[in-house]
Every structure is written in structure tokens, then in C-alpha cells.
Amino acid sequence: MVTVAPPVPADYPGCPVTVTEAIARGRTLVPPRWGLWGVFWALIATVFIGAGVGGMLYFADAPLAAQVLIGTTTPWLALAGWPIIATRWRGNGPVIDLGLSLTWRDAGWGALGGLAAIVCAATAAAITTHFAPDLSSTAGDAGDELVQDGNRFVVVVFALVVMVFAPIVEELFFRGLFFAALRKRGFSALVTVLISGVVFAGFHFEPVRFFVLLPTGLILGLVRAKTGSTGASMLAHGLVNAPGALLFLLGTPGMSP
16 A cells, blocks of 8 residues: 655745745645755756856856856856746745745844854854965955956946845755755754755855854854744845955955955
């Protein structure tokens, strides 16, 4: 006899607050049919797109601005594209399924989480530099090169990418689809925060900075778990990235995190 698992309800434990709010308004939601397999393949696609596009731009000797901006944003076709496509195709859309809302309460928790992440990441960086003095990041190195290149417009665009668009994209995936997929599979809030935080830190492919990125990933997960809002974690993430982006705008090479 084959045992069939019961379908996951639309309002599973740990679902975004937007789900419960939609149900409270009388909206009938479908049980989301996206999950961890989609998360896995989206991560693989992001890596291959990034490596492929970056390699082509490098060997074509493309201008520095093109290498940095196109190489940075093209992988987002998978990282942000799949959460949007999956929730539209197999759920209730990204706004509801991914928790895209932001109340004043959420904003307060997001701001608090962002400040806490900055302090924890700075502490972790100070400790890490005792063992690995060169703690530069890929984004920091790219920003420094753009500053030295002298194209002010490109520097401004890259700062916006770092401070605004990267947090939106990464939170759509890690605290949006990935977080919800783990909760939907029955993982507790604590385990979900740990798993999503570890994968977030590792996915930056900067081994030396892993323990600097990990506190940020964990705190962003806690913000999402506390508020049920991916908008809150986006705000927190943007605050974390803001100091580096502002250094780019000030034209201060060699100081970006």
C-alpha cells in the first residue's frame, strides 16, 4: 500500500505574514507547490550563469564597468527570477508567498537587525584579521577598481547595486523562497535560520570571509522569523551593505568591506 503525504496547506507553520493576512481578508489561497528542489537548481543556475558570463566578458576584454555591472547582475536572472516565476507558476505569487510587505513594525525590526548585523560582522572581521590579514571582498575589490577607474556614473550605479538591488535579490531568494521552502518542509524556525544563514554565507564563495558573512545571514534569518516579512530582512540587508556603498560614493578605494 502506497502512503501519500498530505498536501501542504497554504498557511503552513512559519509561512510569511502576507499569507495569514490574505486568508484573514477572505482570499482563497492554493497550497504552494514550489520547494527545495527548485532552490537547489536555482543556486546551480546562478553559479553557471555567473561563471559563464564572467568568463565571456573577461576573455572578450570587455570594459571594466561591463565586467563588474553585467557580471554582478546577470546571475540574478536565476537568483531572483526563479522565486518570482516559481511562486507565480506554482503558488500565489511573490507578494504573498515570499512575504513582500513592510509595516512600520517590520521596518523597526529591520533597522535593529541591520545595526546588530553590522556590529556582529565588524566584530567577526576584527577577529578574522588576526588569522587572515587580507579580508577584502569581491564586491569591495570591484568597487575599488571602479573608483580608481574614475567613471563617477558607474561608481554611483554600482553603489546602488550593492546597497539597494543586491539586498532585494538576495533576500527574495534566501529569506524569501529558501526560508519558506525549509519551513514548508517542516524544519523549525531555529534550524531554518541556521541552514539559510550558512548557505547564504557559503554562497558568496569567499572562504576567508565566511565567518564574517555568517552572523549577517543568521541575523537576517532571525528578522524574517520574527516579523514574517521579507521586506524587513531586505531593509536590514540594505543597512548592512550601506557603509561599503557609501565608501564607493566617497571615492575611498582600499577601505570597502
